[in-house]
Amino acid sequence: MNEGPDIAQIGALIGDPARANMLTALMGGKALTATELAAVGGITVQTASTHLAKLEAGNLLAQRKQGRHRYFTLADDSVGKFLESIMGFAAGRGHLRHKPGPKEPALRKARICYDHLAGDYGVRMLDSLIARGAIDAIGEGLALTENGESELKRIGIDVHALKSSRRPLCRSCLDWSERRAHLAGSLGKALLSNFLETGWARRTAESRSVIFSPEGERQFLALFPATK
Known part of the structure; x- marks a missing residue:
């Protein structure tokens, strides 16, 4: 039955270990860079950027730029x-x-x-x-x-x-x-x-x-x- 909210998409987004680790790190409320989140996830910065783009597209993360740096936070308190x-x-x-x-x-x-x-x-x-x-x-x-x-x-x-x-x-x-x-x-x-x-x-x-x-x-x- 293909009706209602698609929980499979959310499950897929948080189901990857690296993405789960990065999301958990952001539970501390601090904005973190892709480099910092890559270290938390145990992956390269390039791979982290791909994961972060998916999380942002899924409305789980928000991004803001400050100078040459990009910082990531959870999208909101929900x-x-x-x-x-x-x-x-x-x-x-x-x-x-x-x-x-x-x-x-x-x-x-x-x-x-x-x-x-x-x-x-x-x-x-x-x-x-x-x-x-x-x-x-x-x-x-x-x-x-x-x-x-x-x-x-x-x-x-x-x-x-x-x-x-x-x-x-x-x-x-x-x-x-x-x-x-x-x-x-x-x-x-x-x-x-x-x-x-x-x-x-x-x-x-x-x-x-x-x-x-x-x-x-x-x-x-x-x-x-x-x-x-």
Whole structure:
């Protein structure tokens, strides 16, 4: 029956190991060059350029030029959400690409999922916001409450500016390691940016891990207490 969306095309695009590795690298939210992505994919730059052209034609990647350089990013946050969901599906069925190593605990604790916080801390943050009525969980959707808006303003989040954006304010994103939801959308991005700007946390150069300082961790755990 040749009707409806063609999932075979998407499957073919992400099914190549080199392309899958490049897409995963872009989940960190940073724009990368073809040379950097070729290294991630374990292929030549010429081969990477062919793969990148296919991903761009499939609307999974976006490209921008700066001087003589071309940089690639995920096309939008919906691609990040899709990839995180696929990772969760794969992990749940034991399809892991490597044995757990020193980096694994850090990734599971806190990591970047495109532009928002994921991992144990990302799930904890959303659970805590829901438990105290700052966010309402409506079916599979999320909505910021008046109480939540006031609370977030006190920690420096400009909720009014976020509401004027065309991007959804709150969105649920399935976490691949926790198998539960963390907070995405413009609010999820703003909270992660706040943690990084205040020095509570920092990004790592070679990983999607987010490392909290001792004081940042204390502040985070106090602001988002465990619900169980």
